[in-house]
Structure formats: structure tokens, C-alpha cells
Amino acid sequence: MVVNEEGDILLVKNPNRGWEFPGGYVDKEETLQHAATREVREESGIEIQVTDLVGVEQISSKRLNVFVFKGRPISGELSLSNETWDVGYFTRGESLSKIKLERYKERLLRCMDEQNTPFLLES
Incomplete structure (x- = not known):
């Protein structure tokens, strides 16, 4: 979850899933934080600094663990990629x-509920 100085949230529009946080998979020999910054850059054109681990979601049926980080933009321009149809900053609403x-x-x-972060969701 990337949040700018105004408190707006960065979303990307995926052709299959619609609007979502930028994200993706961790490459071999890549750290979680590096993967987070790379995926945001690839999908939105924005360079970020990871500031917090907001939560972990374990989806056991898919053998999938999702690490949700919070970050702030430090440079770059909003741009599309082959993975995104649209990109922008939006208010929470x-x-x-x-x-x-x-x-x-x-x-x-869950990410907006600061009193209950970091969260752990297991399913």
C-alpha cells in the first residue's frame, strides 16, 4: 500500500482483476522489500521507500503467503506497463x-485499521 503525502493511495488497474494495490511475486534470491519496490516501479512507474510491514495473509489452499507493506513515493512519474491498464492516486473512499x-x-x-496492524490473516 503506497500512500502519498496527501494520504491518497496508489492503485493500478489490472486487466483481469481490476483496481488493486501494485504487487506480485518474489523472484529467486530477492528480498521481500526489494520485490515490493520492484513490483510498484514495474506496475506504476513510482519508486517507493518501504516504511512498514502492515500484515501477512496466509492462503493455505493456494500455498500462498501475501506480505503487505506500506510505503511512500520518493520519485518517478505515474506510467502504465504491460500489466496495468490505468494507474493513479485515490482517496480512501x-x-x-x-x-x-x-x-x-x-x-x-485491514491496512487502514492502524490499531490492528500489523495483521495476520490465516485461511
Whole structure:
């Protein structure tokens, strides 16, 4: 979750999933934080500094662990990639209305709940 100085949230529009946080997989011999910064750069054109680990989601049926970091933009210009149809910063309310997949809305709500972060979600 990338948040700018105004408190707006960076979202990218994936052709299959719609609006979501930038993200992806960790490459071989890559750290989690490096993967987070690389994926944001590749999908949005924005360089970030990771500031916090916000939560972990374990989806055991898919053998998947999702690490959710919070970061702040430090440079770059919003740009599209072969993975994104659109990109932009949006208020919390706008972000919630743009995100259509329920699990991504729930992730955003968990990230915004500062009293209960970092979170651990196991399913």
C-alpha cells in the first residue's frame, strides 16, 4: 500500500482483476522489500521507500503467503506497463469504490485499521 503525502493511495488497474494495490511475486534470491519496490516501479512507474510491514495473509489452499507493506513515493512519474491498464492516486473512499474484488477491499480496510496492524490473516 503506497500512500502519498496527501494520504491518497496508489492503485493500478489490472486487466483481469481490476483496481488493486501494485504487487506480485518474489523472484529467486530477492528480498521481500526489494520485490515490493520492484513490483510498484514495474506496475506504476513510482519508486517507493518501504516504511512498514502492515500484515501477512496466509492462503493455505493456494500455498500462498501475501506480505503487505506500506510505503511512500520518493520519485518517478505515474506510467502504465504491460500489466496495468490505468494507474493513479485515490482517496480512501475513492479507492474503496474502485476496488471491485471483495478480498482486495477487505485488504484495504485491514491496512487502514492502524490499531490492528500489523495483521495476520490465516485461511
